[in-house]
Amino acid sequence: MKIGIVLGTRPEIIKMASVIDEIKNRGQELLLIHTGQHYDKEMSDNFFFDLELPAPNYNIHVGSGSHGEQTGKMMEGIEEVLLKEKPDILLVQGDTNAVLAGALVASKLHIPVGHVEAGLRSFDETMPEEINRLVADACSKLYFVPTEESAINLMMEGISRKRIFITGNTVVDACFRNLKISKSRSIDKYDKGLVDLDIDNMENIVTLTMHRAETVDIKERVENIIGAIEELSEMNIIFPIHPRTKKMLENFGLLDKLNSMGHVHIIKPVGYLDFLLLISKSTFILTDSGGLQEEAITLDVPALTLRYNTERPETVTAGGNILVGSDKEVILENARKILDSEEFANKMKSAVNPYGVGDAAKIMLDVILEADENNELIISAPDEVMSTFTRKVITLDKDISVNEFEEDNNLVKMVLDGENIKFPYDDLNLNGLTVIYDCY
Numbered sequence: 182m183k184i185g186i187v188l189g190t191r192p193e194i195i196k197m198a199s200v201i202d203e204i205k206n207r208g209q210e211l212l213l214i215h216t217g218q219h220y221d222k223e224m225s226d227n228f229f230f231d232l233e234l235p236a237p238n239y240n241i242h243v244g245s246g247s248h249g250e251q252t253g254k255m256m257e258g259i260e261e262v263l264l265k266e267k268p269d270i271l272l273v274q275g276d277t278n279a280v281l282a283g284a285l286v287a288s289k290l291h292i293p294v295g296h297v298e299a300g301l302r303s304f305d306e307t308m309p310e311e312i313n314r315l316v317a318d319a320c321s322k323l324y325f326v327p328t329e330e331s332a333i334n335l336m337m338e339g340i341s342r343k344r345i346f347i348t349g350n351t352v353v354d355a356c357f358r359n360l361k362i363s364k365s366r367s368i369d370k371y372d373k374g375l376v377d378l379d380i381d382n383m384e385n386i387v388t389l390t391m392h393r394a395e396t397v398d399i400k401e402r403v404e405n406i407i408g409a410i411e412e413l414s415e416m417n418i419i420f421p422i423h424p425r426t427k428k429m430l431e432n433f434g435l436l437d438k439l440n441s442m443g444h445v446h447i448i449k450p451v452g453y454l455d456f457l458l459l460i461s462k463s464t465f466i467l468t469d470s471g472g473l474q475e476e477a478i479t480l481d482v483p484a485l486t487l488r489y490n491t492e493r494p495e496t497v498t499a500g501g502n503i504l505v506g507s508d509k510e511v512i513l514e515n516a517r518k519i520l521d522s523e524e525f526a527n528k529m530k531s532a533v534n535p536y537g538v539g540d541a542a543k544i545m546l547d548v549i550l551e552a553d554e555n556n557e558l559i560i561s562a563p564d565e566v567m568s569t570f571t572r573k574v575i576t577l578d579k580d581i582s583v584n585e586f587e588e589d590n591n592l593v594k595m596v597l598d599g600e601n602i603k604f605p606y607d608d609l610n611l612n613g614l615t616v617i618y619d620c621y
């Protein structure tokens with residue numbers, strides 16, 4: 182089958198790498214479309230090189246711009262390619278504008294959309310990414326969700342359980358595969374910025390990244406974060422700077438201040454292999470990145486997240502991540518706890534990774550190939566009159582699995598176990614549980 186992928190930014194390249202590998206391993210045809218949203222060598226090409234990915238079949242070269250402009254250009258470009266290439270499915274990943282554009286265009290052409298990393302919700306409607314997640318999920322056919330929590334988010338929005346697949350996150354695939362490679366490389370292979378810092382012999386490292394509009398576009402927030410960094414003078418703060426952040430710090434006249442601090446090392450964004458090494462050598466990370474919250478818990482590194490909410494709440498409940506916002510005192514208080522208390526730091530480091538074992542791409546390809554074989558990916562106009570249904574609630578008092586319960590023309594929408602919501606796996610025993618279901 183022909184499997185299309187739309188990607189356009191650094192995290193999408195990283196998180197789709199294992200899916201691309203798996204498509205090739207299974208002998209399937211790959212159609213790779215790059216929107217060109219990220220275009221600097223160190224935001225795009227370097228990742229294709231590090232992750233040994235094939236060059237995209239198409240690059241739409243949208244470049245930078247306002248949301249409407251960028252998304253509009255992407256939609257036009259993606260539509261043209263899809264009409265010509267007619268893939269059997271289009272995969273999109275995460276929550277960038279590529280996801281929004283790809284999902285909208287493909288669903289209107291009746292090409293089924295598979296959303297990788299579906300179901301994440303920050304419930305913050307000011308985040309452009311939250312809008313992208315919601316719209317992409319409204320247009321998708323198959324949902325590859327990282328955790329049970331994200332699966333339940335989708336069920337709360339009425340998505341059928343049969344289209345949701347809990348796979349873990351492909352970031353774990355990427356981390357495990359590439360950390361091994363990066364640890365076996367010699368220092369002369371590292372990025373120049375890290376060689377200059379003699380990273381192999383450096384101690385007390387804190388990796389800092391920030392790029393989110395809600396953080397870096399607001400001067401007061403950036404000033405507060407810089408205020409906290411200034412006080413962490415015993416640490417080596419390594420800051421691979423995102424182009425958006427560089428632009429904003431320059432606009433605010435703050436880049437020189439940060440540059441003048443002896444313990445702060447601002448470098449260009451680094452390649453993935455180097456970056457994994459950097460995280461794994463860090464005492465903790467300071468970040469507003471989505472992917473880094475996941476990588477930190479995967480690599481047992483405490484994370485302080487410079488945000489007021491997260492669509493990755495599993496990392497917080499697991500104990501590996503603390504939301505510190507842009508509040509100088511809260512950042513410092515938590516940083517000091519990690520530095521001063523071994524017990525506190527170890528507790529954060531031993532948080533259980535909620536994102537799986539690194540086989541997300543394999544599970545996805547199993548699902549996609551099976552769905553294709555069963556002709557479940559064909560989207561066509563209905564030729565049967567739609568049957569009516571009533572929505573009902575029942576508490577069961579006998580052993581019956583979800584699959585058996587559905588044999589009687591019932592469709593399970595939600596399962597409650599006392600105060601908790603459970604994901605209705607096929608073989609879940611419903612005895613003692615309350616089920617909300619559609620009865621046809």
Ligand code: UD1
Nearest residue numbers: 190191218219220221224245246276277278309310424425
């Ligand atoms: C985008 C995604 C964000 C994701 C991030 C990953 C959306 C809405 N945002 O944010 O979800 O977390 O990528 O890094 O899709 N620029 C360059 N060179 C580049 C790319 C960007 O200089 O290669 C500069 C431009 O000045 C541009 C600014 O960075 O205006 C912002 O880029 P943009 O692609 O709009 O959003 P990101 O902040 O990168």
Ligand code: UDP
Nearest residue numbers: 192195421450451452453456470471472473
């Ligand atoms: N990353 C990298 N080099 C860097 C900074 C980040 O390789 O200098 C990787 C990081 O390991 C993660 C991804 O880029 O996998 C995160 O991208 P970003 O923070 O830009 O986006 P988000 O995840 O917030 O969407």
